[in-house]
Every structure is written in structure tokens, then in C-alpha cells.
């Protein structure tokens with residue numbers, strides 16, 4: 119069988135189109151997260167070796183100005199200029215500046231990452247941002263995405279904001295131990311670890327909370343967050359007294375590798391999840407004919423990933439699962455069927471105009487195109503830069519972020 | 530002329546246009562309709578206006594961008610400021626939810642509405658039951674479209690907490706979904722929550738991954754039987770196998786207590802061809818045998834999985850064989866040390 123190839127030039131073309139031309143009107147539903155889209159574009163080009171370090175200085179400055187324009191006067195960033203009012207509206211009404219449309223945590227994470235591609239951290243209002251970050255944490259250790267003018271924490275209660283908060287904190291504070299005063303201004307890491315621990319489910323996965331179903335995206339966010347704050351087993355700075363963030367790693371690994379699903383074209387993609395006909399009764403019935411597939415005896419050429427048990431395959435879950443195992447260390451991503459998942463991505467979801475679609479046959483979109491590429495980078499695809507799964511950027515970019523942080527702190 | 534610009538009702542409002550500047554990333558080809566409406570939204574938010582026309586405007590924007598994270602909050606605060614009819618809002622939200630299956634904000638909005646409504650019915654058990662029924666009816670409608678919709682299940686768990694729905698009716702409604710699709714893992718997860726977090730008998734705050742000594746034996750037995758029955762129906766369905774492991778851990782019971790059951794799907798004769806009806810049964814038995822110290826049998830089960838019955842995960846099964854041997858050696862060493 120001929121091994122499929124990643125056509126790097128074609129992917130670069132796809133991403134340059136995303137960078138330079140207007141995105142189609144259908145993207146209006148992501149208008150509030152344009153900073154995230156912007157980050158995915160810059161980061162994908164970086165993975166491909168055609169990142170913003172190759173752009174003319176004028177273009178880099180324009181991008182920098184645009185991201186900074188989304189910075190909220192009270193700290194943090196808004197997800198799009200549509201949420202950012204002209205300066206004159208943020209007047210002080212006695213208890214700090216008006217919130218207007220508040221800053222958002224995902225936007226802040228992606229804005230800081232984006233700035234790292236085009237220059238400096240010096241114009242980030244670091245102290246305001248960290249102060250604001252603390253106000254997003256709830257009593258149970260979880261984080262919201264925004265705080266309203268009345269101080270109400272809003273937004274999901276799940277693992278994503280934990281990850282984003284850990285990332286923002288790392289980019290602005292780094293790994294060095296904090297002084298007592300700084301600790302008082304910091305988010306509560308112990309509570310955050312408790313929250314993540316309590317989100318682990320009976321089958322080894324991680325969910326938004328223990329009440330719900332585990333999900334590969336939440337699992338990856340939880341594992342990444344723990345890695346960023348050095349709370350995974352084998353973390354260099356983990357002393358004996360601090361609890362590890364994961365309660366049962368072998369079970370988590372079992373759950374992660376179980377996300378691999380053999381993919382054959384003949385079967386047709388929608389057959390994967392066809393509803394089984396209603397059996398007459400559930401309890402105590404013995405049927406010889408199983409309504410789910412029998413154990414697979416053949417080698418599958420292609421292996422996709424689902425995000426939850428008995429769901430369909432989707433490009434982004436290749437990322438969430440591969441990254442999770444990669445972060446767990448000791449080459450755990452090698453426990454996956456790398457060759458067959460590479461084949462799945464390249465032959466079934468890679469698009470002929472470049473980029474990746476969500477599922478076989480789908481047109482490419484920015485989110486799945488970035489994560490498809492990142493998956494290949496974790497699997498050490500030739501021609502792609504080495505990747506840091508926890509921060510979701512190339513290893514090289516992670517180093518740059520460290521240097522920008524030091525420069526801003528000493529400046 | 531735009532919809533709002535030409536409307537005398539909006540004469541008094543000066544829209545605040547969006548300023549994108551030169552280096553904009555991810556610029557979207559907005560429709561004129563969207564760009565105009567957003568300008569008016571910014572203007573009413575700046576003026577902190579809460580009025581009927583704001584409800585119309587937010588509805589209009591939600592129809593174009595349901596993921597706008599503050600338009601929903603602004604709408605909720607407008608509803609509460611106007612003391613508008615919450616039940617009417619809920620029925621509008623039903624329609625929006627049916628049209629936007631993947632949207633999270635809708636469900637958060639719904640929670641805000643229910644939190645607001647709840648004090649007015651909390652002292653009347655009949656009213657609570659009626660309300661719960663109508664919510665479950667709506668969720669059933671959503672599940673007809675997608676029985677694994679994550680946001681709907683999140684909301685379901687919120688409702689169970691809020692209205693204390695650890696009830697027979699709730700268990701029945703999960704069973705109904707599992708009868709339609711025994712592979713619906715969302716329904717299995719929800720069952721685990723409703724059974725093992727029931728405040729009537731569970732330890733408050735007990736994690737899903739922990740033994741809970743307060744769970745009565747008959748509940749553990751009942752759940753074991755439930756997962757077994759579903760496994761007989763579809764032995765290669767991983768959901769009930771995971772569920773069984775979870776139930777045993779909650780009950781503090783050993784996996785080996787279910788060796789016979791798992792053996793129903795795995796026949797490995799001394800001579801001749803083995804008969805394996807479920808790779809998950811083989812995986813389960815590998816753990817049972819490891820638990821009992823039968824390392825060779827466990828290793829053979831893992832070998833069969835990697836070489837034959839679950840080849841796509843061969844690397845994983847080989848790794849398990851490696852850790853099995855390491856653990857065997859460590860245990861052996863520990864014994865030697867004790868002997869000294």
C-alpha cells in the first residue's frame with residue numbers, strides 16, 4: 119500500500135487564503151471568537167514553517183495592533199472587535215471602569231498566544247489581566263468565561279476554562295515560585311486541582327463534572343491544565359505532599375485508546391451510528407444476535423477517533439486524544455495506532471484544497487484544519503515543527519513565549 | 530437603507546459601528562443586516578436600555594449569531610428588568626434550541642430562566658412536578674433529533690439537581706432511551722449519576738471513581754443485573770462493560786466476582802479454536818486474572834486482543850502485557866523482601 123503524503127505547499131496555500139481573504143458569511147456564528155480563529159491561522163502557518171516570523175514587519179505590526187485593540191480596559195481581551203466599544207465608553211462610575219461588554223477567558227488565552235507570534239508582551243496589561251483572572255474562579259475551583267458588571271461569573275462550568283486559566287497564568291507568570299504577596303493575588307491552584315479530580319468519571323475519562331459523560335475535549339483540557347501547573351505524575355516539581363491531578367492513570371489511558379474506531383469506506387460513514395432497532399425489553403433478555411458489531415478480526419487501514427463512547431469519528435478528536443496521551447509522557451502517544459490514524463487524516467479528512475474537514479467528505483474549516491495538522495505534528499510528521507501538546511503551539515513557540523514573558527517582566 | 534436605520538421606532542438611537550482597523554485577523558464577510566444590527570446592539574448596551582424593542586433586537590441577532598456570548602446575557606437581564614413572561618420566553622427558547630442543536634448559550638439562558646422561575650413554584654410539589662414533566666417532554670423532543678446532545682444532557686443534570694429528580698420516573702425515562710439505543714453512552718452516564726448520587730442513600734460528594742460504603746447492596750445488585758442484561762443484548766457494546774466496572778468500584782466489589790458472567794462471552798479451550806464474542810469481556814477477564822495473580826492467563830488474554838480480536842489497539846495491548854509482567858516482578862520482589 120502506498121503511504122499517503124502531506125502536501126505542505128497546499129496546506130500553506132489554504133492557510134494564507136484564510137489569512138488574507140474575507141471568511142465566508144457562514145463564519146458569522148464564530149464572530150464572537152475571531153481571536154481564536156486568528157490564532158488558529160497564525161499557529162497553523164507556524165507549524166508549517168511559514169509562520170508570522172516570515173511576514174513583513176508592517177504586517178506583523180498591523181496584526182499586533184489589531185489584537186491589542188481587543189484588549190479590555192479592565193484587563194483581559196474581548197473575542198472580537200464586535201465586543202470592544204470605543205475607549206470613551208469605559209468611563210469610571212465610582213467602582214472601576216464600566217465593563218460594557220466584558221473580557222472573555224478564551225479570547226484572552228488566544229490573544230496572548232497570538233501576540234506571541236507578532237512581537238511583544240509589553241503592551242499586555244499584565245497585572246490587570248491576572249487580577250481579572252482571579253475574579254473568574256468560582257468557589258468550587260472551576261472558572262467561568264466572563265464576569266459581568268455585577269460581579270456574576272458566567273459561562274460554562276467545565277474543564278475548558280480551567281485549561282485556559284492555567285495557560286494564561288503560565289504565559290504571564292511562568293513557573294517560578296511566587297512571593298507571599300503574589301500568592302494572594304493568584305488563582306487558587308489547589309481548588310482547581312480538586313475540581314479537575316472530581317470531574318473524572320467511572321469509565322476513566324474526564325467530563326465537565328462527575329455527573330456527566332466523559333468527553334475527549336474535556337479530558338485533554340483537564341490533562342493539559344494539570345500539566346501546565348505541574349500536577350501530573352512525573353511532573354518534575356511535584357513534591358510528595360501535593361495531590362496528583364489524576365486519580366487513576368491506567369483507566370484514563372484505557373478510555374483514551376478506546377476512542378480509536380476502525381474506519382472503512384465501504385461501510386459508509388453514517389452507518390457508524392445508526393440507531394439499532396428497538397428491542398422488545400431490556401432486562402433479562404438473551405439474544406444471540408448482537409445489535410452492536412462483533413469484535414473486529416481484520417486489520418483496519420484507517421483509524422479515526424470519536425470523542426465519546428459509541429459516537430462518530432471526527433478530525434478534532436484525533437487531536438484531543440493524541441495530545442492527551444502525549445502529555446501523559448513517556449511516549450504514551452505511541453500506544454495509539456499512529457500509522458492508521460495518519461492514514462485516516464490524510465486520506466479521508468484532508469481536503470484537496472488543503473486543510474481538513476470535520477468528517478470524511480466535509481469541506482475544510484479553520485478549527486479542524488488546525489487540529490488535524492497539530493495531530494500530525496505530535497505524531498512527528500516530517501516537514502512539521504515539533505509540537506507542545508499542553509500549550510497547543512510548536513515547541514519553538516513555547517520557548518518564544520517564555521522569552522517574551524521575561525522581557526516584559528524586566529522591561 | 531437598513532432595517533433599523535429606516536425604522537422610526539429606532540430614530541433616537543445612534544448605532545456604534547465596529548472598528549476593525551488595518552491588520553484584522555479572521556475578518557468575516559458580514560451581511561449588511563448583521564453589521565447594522567450589531568451597531569444597534571452596542572448602542573443599546575451602552576445606554577443600558579432594557580425594553581421591548583431590545584427583546585426584538587436580541588432575537589434578531591441570535592437568529593444570525595446564536596453563539597454571541599453577551600447578547601444572551603443582555604437578553605436575560607432585559608427579561609428580568611421588564612418582568613416579562615418567563616414561560617413565554619421558555620417556549621421561544623424551545624424553538625431556538627431545536628434550530629440550533631449545537632449551541633451552548635441557549636441552555637445557559639434556559640438555566641437562568643429556570644433559576645428565576647423556581648422560587649415561585651418551589652413550595653408547590655404539584656407545580657414542580659408539572660414543570661419537570663414539561664421540561665422532560667421538551668428534552669425528549671431534542672433527543673428525537675440527537676439522543677447524545679451534550680448540552681441537553683448537561684441541562685438534564687442541572688434539572689435533576691435543581692428539582693431533586695432522583696426518582697423512579699427519571700430512571701424509567703433513561704431506560705426508555707436505552708431501549709431505543711442500548712449504545713447511547715450519554716444515557717448510561719446519566720443513569721450512573723442518578724443512581725449513585727441519590728441523596729437518599731449516597732455519601733454526599735462521593736466521586737464517581739470512589740467506593741461508597743453507603744450505597745445499599747440491593748442497589749449495587751440491581752445495577753449489576755441491569756448492565757448484564759444490556760450486555761447480553763449486545764456483547765460488543767462497551768457502555769455496559771464500563772458501567773459494570775463503575776458499579777463494582779462503587780460497591781467495593783472485586784472484578785473477579787463477575788468472572789463467570791464475563792466467561793459467558795469467552796471460551797478458550799485447552800485445544801482448538803477459542804470462541805470470543807466480545808473483546809471487552811476478554812479485557813475484563815484479563816483484569817480479573819491479573820487481580821487473582823493468574824499472570825499467564827491474563828497475558829494470554831491480552832495477547833489474543835492484540836493479535837486477533839482488537840488489532841487496531843495492538844500497541845496498547847502489548848503495553849498492558851509489559852506492565853503486567855513488571856507488576857508481576859514487583860510483586861515477586863516484594864514477596865522476596867518480606868521473606869528476608
Ligand SMILES: [Zn+2]
Pocket residue numbers: 432433434435476486
Ligand atoms: Zn470536531
